[in-house]
Amino acid sequence: MLTQYQNIQVSVDGSKEADLAFSKAxxxxxRNGAKLEILHVVDTRSFQNVSSFDSAMVEQVSEDAKKRMEEYYQRAQKAGIKDVHYSIEFGSPKTIIAHEFPKQHNIDLIVVGATGLNAVERLLIGSVTEYVTRTANCDILVCRTKEVEDALSD
Known part of the structure; x- marks a missing residue:
C-alpha cells in the first residue's frame, strides 16, 4: 500500500543537493496533492564567531534567505503546487529540521539533500541529514540521484 503524504517539508540551504531535494519534493x-513547506534554517552558530556582532550582517543574511525562498516559492507555484509556504527559522538546523518544524506543521515527510556541507564540516559538526534520518519521527527521503521528474516544467 502506498503512503499518501499530506504535509511535505523540504529543507533548502542553497546547495545543489538542496535544489535537487526541492525538485523531488x-x-x-x-503527485499527492499535498501541502509543501519549504524550510531554510539560518544557523545562528555562524554568528557566534563574529567578534563585533553586526546587526547589518544578520539583516543581509535574512534578506538573502528571503530572496532565495521567494524563488523556490515561485518555482513550486509555477509547477502547480497550490498549497505552498516557506519559512525562515533561526537556530540549530538539526533540531529545527528534525523535530521543531515537523511537530509545528504536522509534517509526514521530510525531503533533504544527501549533503550540504563539505567533508571537513561533516566530520567536525556532523551531518544535518544524518541527524534527521536518525531522529525524526516521520518518513525521510534523502535525495542522492540526479534523476528528477520533470515536475517543474509542466
Missing amino acids: VAIAK
Missing part, C-alpha cells in the same frame, strides 16, 4: 507534493 515538488514532484511528490504534486
Whole structure:
C-alpha cells in the first residue's frame, strides 16, 4: 500500500543537493496533492564567531534567505503546487529540521539533500541529514540521484 503524504517539508540551504531535494519534493507534493513547506534554517552558530556582532550582517543574511525562498516559492507555484509556504527559522538546523518544524506543521515527510556541507564540516559538526534520518519521527527521503521528474516544467 502506498503512503499518501499530506504535509511535505523540504529543507533548502542553497546547495545543489538542496535544489535537487526541492525538485523531488515538488514532484511528490504534486503527485499527492499535498501541502509543501519549504524550510531554510539560518544557523545562528555562524554568528557566534563574529567578534563585533553586526546587526547589518544578520539583516543581509535574512534578506538573502528571503530572496532565495521567494524563488523556490515561485518555482513550486509555477509547477502547480497550490498549497505552498516557506519559512525562515533561526537556530540549530538539526533540531529545527528534525523535530521543531515537523511537530509545528504536522509534517509526514521530510525531503533533504544527501549533503550540504563539505567533508571537513561533516566530520567536525556532523551531518544535518544524518541527524534527521536518525531522529525524526516521520518518513525521510534523502535525495542522492540526479534523476528528477520533470515536475517543474509542466
